[in-house]
Amino acid sequence: MSSLGPAFLGLLENRPQHGYDLKHVYDEHFATQRPLAYGQVYATLSRLLKNGLVEVTATETGGGPERKRYAVTDAGVTDVEQWLGRPESPAPYLQSALYTKVVLALLTGRPAEGILDVQRAEHLQQMRELTRRKADGDLGDQLICDHALFHLEADLRWLELTAARLDELSGEVRGR
Amino acid sequence: MTRPTPRDRPRPEDTDGPLLTAYGLNKAFGLTQALSTASLSLGRGEIVALMGPSGSGKSTFLHCLAGVVRPDAGRIDYGGVDLTHAPDPRLSALRRTEFGFLFQFGQLVPELPCVENVALPLRLNGQRRRPAEREATRMLERLDVGDVARKRPGACSGGQGQRVAVARALITRPRVVFADEPTGALDSLNGEKVLRLLTDTARESGASVVLVTHEPRVAAYADREVIVRDGRTLDIGGGR
Ligand SMILES: Nc1ncnc2c1ncn2[C@@H]1O[C@H](COP(=O)(O)OP(=O)(O)OP(=O)(O)O)[C@@H](O)[C@H]1O
Numbered sequence: 525m526s527s528l529g530p531a532f533l534g535l536l537e538n539r540p541q542h543g544y545d546l547k548h549v550y551d552e553h554f555a556t557q558r559p560l561a562y563g564q565v566y567a568t569l570s571r572l573l574k575n576g577l578v579e580v581t582a583t584e585t586g587g588g589p590e591r592k593r594y595a596v597t598d599a600g601v602t603d604v605e606q607w608l609g610r611p612e613s614p615a616p617y618l619q620s621a622l623y624t625k626v627v628l629a630l631l632t633g634r635p636a637e638g639i640l641d642v643q644r645a646e647h648l649q650q651m652r653e654l655t656r657r658k659a660d661g662d663l664g665d666q667l668i669c670d671h672a673l674f675h676l677e678a679d680l681r682w683l684e685l686t687a688a689r690l691d692e693l694s695g696e697v698r699g700r
Numbered sequence: 701m702t703r704p705t706p707r708d709r710p711r712p713e714d715t716d717g718p719l720l721t722a723y724g725l726n727k728a729f730g731l732t733q734a735l736s737t738a739s740l741s742l743g744r745g746e747i748v749a750l751m752g753p754s755g756s757g758k759s760t761f762l763h764c765l766a767g768v769v770r771p772d773a774g775r776i777d778y779g780g781v782d783l784t785h786a787p788d789p790r791l792s793a794l795r796r797t798e799f800g801f802l803f804q805f806g807q808l809v810p811e812l813p814c815v816e817n818v819a820l821p822l823r824l825n826g827q828r829r830r831p832a833e834r835e836a837t838r839m840l841e842r843l844d845v846g847d848v849a850r851k852r853p854g855a856c857s858g859g860q861g862q863r864v865a866v867a868r869a870l871i872t873r874p875r876v877v878f879a880d881e882p883t884g885a886l887d888s889l890n891g892e893k894v895l896r897l898l899t900d901t902a903r904e905s906g907a908s909v910v911l912v913t914h915e916p917r918v919a920a921y922a923d924r925e926v927i928v929r930d931g932r933t934l935d936i937g938g939g940r
């Protein structure tokens with residue numbers, strides 16, 4: 525399930541907002557690849573409304589389309605608190621494509637070293653981009669880039685260890 | 701009458717070609733072949749990370765590139781000078797004036813206050829004490845450690861000591877900075893800051909950097925990486 529709902533609730537906890545503003549605040553803090561679509565924003569808000577987690581505190585009918593101002597309810601605050609306190613299940617990396625590639629290369633007698641080298645270069649390229657973005661960004665950018673950087677680094681650590689073990693691994697994999 | 705600072709001295713020709721190229725370097729220590737056919741081309745202002753497993757030859761390669769260790773075979777060209785055959789005085793002059801060094805261990809002189817440590821490379825180049833220390837103070841301030849200028853290295857925190865070392869490496873406005881695991885483990889905010897200061901200052905002054913590291917997050921501050929494995933270089937990763 526996406527974290528869009530709880531994120532909206534938390535942002536509304538700061539202050540009641542229109543959907544339009546909410547989208548922009550969300551994009552500013554969380555949207556890393558592409559901004560939220562308006563459809564997504566209003567679908568999420570109407571779900572939260574239906575579940576009693578937000579309420580409409582004002583409706584403006586000016587020249588343009590109707591604008592509703594949303595506020596979080598007590599149930600909404602409880603909901604976001606529960607969400608924050610619930611651990612995320614660690615992502616199951618065991619079936620990753622990268623792992624499969626390496627084992628398949630070993631199984632089929634192909635040199636796995638090249639696969640690792642190419643992957644390392646790709647990872648580092650992305651890490652360089654994130655590092656640049658981090659340098660230019662505000663604290664929010666730094667946090668989000670660091671999060672990604674540490675994950676990419678974890679992949680690379682595994683790659684290095686695997687590269688160091690390739691001989692042992694290929695013996696084992698093909699002996700099966 | 702002050703002696704010319706390194707900046708006024710003639711520099712290698714400012715052409716578009718690489719600043720430093722190494723080709724086919726071999727180096728053995730007894731039976732250990734630390735380097736075999738290692739190669740690198742370092743552009744002006746370029747920051748290159750040397751990565752690879754422990755014992756793969758990264759430090760040896762760096763020492764050869766910097767004219768600290770003479771390779772058994774191969775060629776190193778720095779601005780038209782062949783470092784592999786240059787006489788010792790020539791090499792040490794280059795190291796003093798054109799290169800900056802940043803190593804993990806034992807780089808600061810424990811008996812000297814930080815400001816004198818930083819001024820040392822300038823003093824070795826014949827600069828007078830007062831202007832050298834004035835410059836050193838400015839550099840320390842720039843790296844946010846102006847307050848430790850009068851302290852000895854032993855009285856600094858680890859992070860402050862690293863910054864003082866960066867200041868010393870950059871004080872001569874080197875053309876190339878050679879850094880061997882300059883931040884150690886990057887799990888502190890300080891390590892990141894030191895790295896940031898090093899790379900930012902290098903970029904501002906147009907210096908090239910050879911950065912030995914096995915940490916991907918450190919390497920990500922470079923423009924590209926060169927992998928060293930069993931004494932060989934593998935050049936795959938290219939930045940933009
Ligand atoms: N002065 C020396 N005398 C003898 N052997 C040496 C010397 N310097 C390096 N070696 C050997 O050369 C090989 C390469 O060492 P080097 O220090 O260049 O590795 P490295 O990649 O820097 O490793 P690390 O990541 O652990 O610092 C190693 O086998 C090392 O034991």
Ligand SMILES: [Mg+2]
Nearest residue numbers: 758759760880
């Ligand atoms: Mg080393």
